Amino acid sequence: MYNILPAVIGLGYVGLPMFLRLNKKFRTIGFDIDFNRVQTLKNKLDINLEFKKSDLFLKNNSLITNKKNSLKQCNFYIITVPTPIYRDNKPDLRPLNSACEIISKNINDNDIIFIESTVYPGLTEILKKKFFKKKKIWMGYSPERINPGDRKHTLKNITKIVSFESCPKEIKKKILFIYKKISKNIIISNSIQNAEMSKVIENIQRDINIAFMNEILMVCEKLNLNFQEVIKLAKTKWNFLNFSPGLVGGHCLPVDPFYLYDVAQRKGHEAKFMLAGRRVNNELEFFLQNKIIKKIKKNKIKKLLICGISYKANVADARNSLGLNILKSLRKTNIDVEAFDPILNKNSQKKHNIKSKIRNLSKYDLIVVLVKHDIFLKIFKKNKLRNPKKYFDLFDTLS
Structure with a gap:
């Protein structure tokens, strides 16, 4: 035609x-x-x-x-x-x-x-x-x-x-x-500009919604409350918006808010809310890192396995991965730290020394899950990892 x-x-x-x-x-x-x-x-x-x-x-x-x-x-x-x-x-x-x-x-x-x-x-x-x-x-x-x-x-x-x-x-x-x-x-x-605006707010909205759940997760930890139970109860209200907490990385959500913030600022508007998600989601990295270190000290952990290094679940990419940042920080301690991510692409596995297969999970004193890959559900249930001293999963991967 x-x-x-x-x-x-x-x-x-x-x-x-x-x-x-x-x-x-x-x-x-x-x-x-x-x-x-x-x-x-x-x-x-x-x-x-x-x-x-x-x-x-x-x-x-x-x-x-x-x-x-x-x-x-x-x-x-x-x-x-x-x-x-x-x-x-x-x-x-x-x-x-x-x-x-x-x-x-x-x-x-x-x-x-x-x-x-x-x-x-x-x-x-x-x-x-x-x-x-x-x-x-x-x-x-x-x-x-x-x-x-x-x-x-x-x-x-x-x-x-x-x-x-x-x-x-x-x-x-x-x-x-x-x-x-x-x-x-x-x-x-x-309107091209309306379409441009619609795209950038899609991602900012998601960044903020995840940030809200991350903040509630951190508050629940401080108050010794069960986050999963809290959300389960809240979901019984018909108009509750259910989002999952998690590390926010990659090349979209951590970046796009700054595009709109920049143009708003240049037009004379000091945006007060659109970067709120960025602050909270970046804070989660250090919150998790401190939680892991406390668990290591409390249980005298010598051999640690970090699972899930890509920037989000079921994705092979580690660019802008907060999980990778956590891994790098933990490797600077005197703990024997290994990493496992069967989804991650081979180049990243090689570059960051990350295993694609694990034959014996029992040799690790502590297993930490940072990203909820679907394959982990199968692997960890098969190995019956439910001992809270042995297994740390703030995002409830096994649910």
């Missing part, structure tokens, strides 16, 4: 599923500047373990590459690069700027560009003026909703917001033609 050659810029957690989805319908170019990432994907290996080898066989003569000149024939660009922060918590726009710079050297009039990365309201328009003002191109924003480790809410079946500026009917038809091949459920917004 249309002569469309899509390109996905950035093949990480967001870009790879987007590329694989499009590649089923069109010849698609998957571009990433990371040579190693490109090579592993060409070898049918996703180090994030989100996709199996069989998922990575390409269709429609599609291509995975790090060569910029491969983008010259493309006419529909989808940007899925990370949006991190600097050490001072200011937005780090270098990946986005780099992606736009690469596209600007290959783009033609009437080409279409969509950003999927999490940004602050107004950034899509800023990028258009900065990189594409000399071209007659069309830009839009469709916030990514990829949830790593989640096999239920996939790109195919989630609700996808698609926002774009005023454009000719033919351009609108092309946009919807592409995005309806990506997701079954499309919501159209005529």
